[in-house]
Amino acid sequence: MNAPLLSTLVLGLAWFAAVNIAASALAWCAASLVLNSGAARRGGMLLATRLFPAVSSLLFVAALFVPAHWMLEPGDTQERYGMMVWALSAIGALILLRSGARVVSVARAGWRLRACRALNRVDPGVYEVQGLAGVSLAGVFRTRILVGSAVRRVLSADELDVALAHERAHRLSLDNLQRFVMFCAPDVFGGAALARDIEARWRATAEWLADARAVHGDGVRAVRLASALVKVSRLASPAVAFVTSPAWSTLHDPPLLELRVRRLVGGHAPDAGIPRRGYAAGAGALLVAMLVSAAAVAYPSVHVLTETLLRLIP
Numbered sequence: 001m002n003a004p005l006l007s008t009l010v011l012g013l014a015w016f017a018a019v020n021i022a023a024s025a026l027a028w029c030a031a032s033l034v035l036n037s038g039a040a041r042r043g044g045m046l047l048a049t050r051l052f053p054a055v056s057s058l059l060f061v062a063a064l065f066v067p068a069h070w071m072l073e074p075g076d077t078q079e080r081y082g083m084m085v086w087a088l089s090a091i092g093a094l095i096l097l098r099s100g101a102r103v104v105s106v107a108r109a110g111w112r113l114r115a116c117r118a119l120n121r122v123d124p125g126v127y128e129v130q131g132l133a134g135v136s137l138a139g140v141f142r143t144r145i146l147v148g149s150a151v152r153r154v155l156s157a158d159e160l161d162v163a164l165a166h167e168r169a170h171r172l173s174l175d176n177l178q179r180f181v182m183f184c185a186p187d188v189f190g191g192a193a194l195a196r197d198i199e200a201r202w203r204a205t206a207e208w209l210a211d212a213r214a215v216h217g218d219g220v221r222a223v224r225l226a227s228a229l230v231k232v233s234r235l236a237s238p239a240v241a242f243v244t245s246p247a248w249s250t251l252h253d254p255p256l257l258e259l260r261v262r263r264l265v266g267g268h269a270p271d272a273g274i275p276r277r278g279y280a281a282g283a284g285a286l287l288v289a290m291l292v293s294a295a296a297v298a299y300p301s302v303h304v305l306t307e308t309l310l311r312l313i314p
Contacts, residue, residue: 004069010089011085011306012065012066012092013093014088016058016092017091019056019057020057020187021188023053023056024053024192027052027053028189028192035197035201042205043202047178047182050185050199051182053185053188054185054189057187065302068306069306106245106246106247109248110139125144126145126147126164127146127147129146129147129149132147132151133148134250135163135167135250136248136250137170137171137175137176138244138245140176140247143176145171147160154232159224159227159228162214162221162224163225163232163251165215166210166225166251169209169210169211169214170249172213173209178206179246179247182199184247204259208263211260211263222265226260226264229257229264230261233252
């Protein structure tokens with residue numbers, strides 16, 4: 001490995017770890033405020049808080065450090081790094097390896113699902129599965145709704161219809177993709193209890209919104225969905241092993257079951273609008289454009305800061 005590539009790798013990993021740790025500390029401080037405010041009812045704010053350390057550290061290294069280092073660092077420079085740099089570099093590598101292992105685990109579940117011969121298509125995008133004690137939206141990018149054979153026998157046609165509508169609402173909101181990025185986010189924040197609280201609150205918000213979009217404010221459909229939840233929960237307790245992944249949505253979530261049923265049969269059927277992903281996509285594109293525009297101006301500063309820190313830290 002030539003010197004510029006080696007220095008880019010070592011320093012890039014060190015910068016990634018340092019920014020990740022600092023951003024994780026900020027996210028930890030912000031998490032309490034978010035959880036105790038009205039923002040806790042907005043899935044987008046919860047997701048942004050959870051992903052802030054990973055996104056900020058990856059953007060800093062990819063958009064600022066690497067281009068600055070390649071453009072401004074002399075190719076024949078031979079630098080010695082202190083123990084702190086090597087330690088940070090090792091931490092950065094471990095964070096990314098852990099994230100990569102989780103990506104592989106989700107991908108393997110997807111491959112096993114696609115190779116499974118026990119799927120029986122009963123509707124476009126809906127498959128009956130022997131050995132699945134529940135209903136699930138499987139996959140991340142190419143999702144499928146899986147329905148256990150026992151579920152089809154136990155639920156009435158109307159209950160099954162609203163249960164499938166719940167999973168289609170998850171698909172429309174790209175909830176499995178959001179679960180995937182939280183599960184695989186390369187950061188140290190994910191190990192904190194507050195990060196797990198953020199994820200749990202996000203899951204609750206996602207389930208409530210999917211319930212609301214499935215019933216469309218109709219009290220009869222709300223009661224049917226509540227009945228489906230209770231029936232599936234009884235089936236799911238002695239669940240038979242089947243292909244699954246933390247990135248996939250399931251109709252039955254035990255910690256939320258009682259509260260969801262109470263909300264559905266409480267006399268006021270929940271309602272929600274169609275998720276408007278266009279605004280989020282537009283805001284994200286604008287943010288990326290602003291970062292790219294500012295990056296060229298920041299390159300010299302980032303390079304000078306890197307050289308200064310290399311002289312100062314042990």
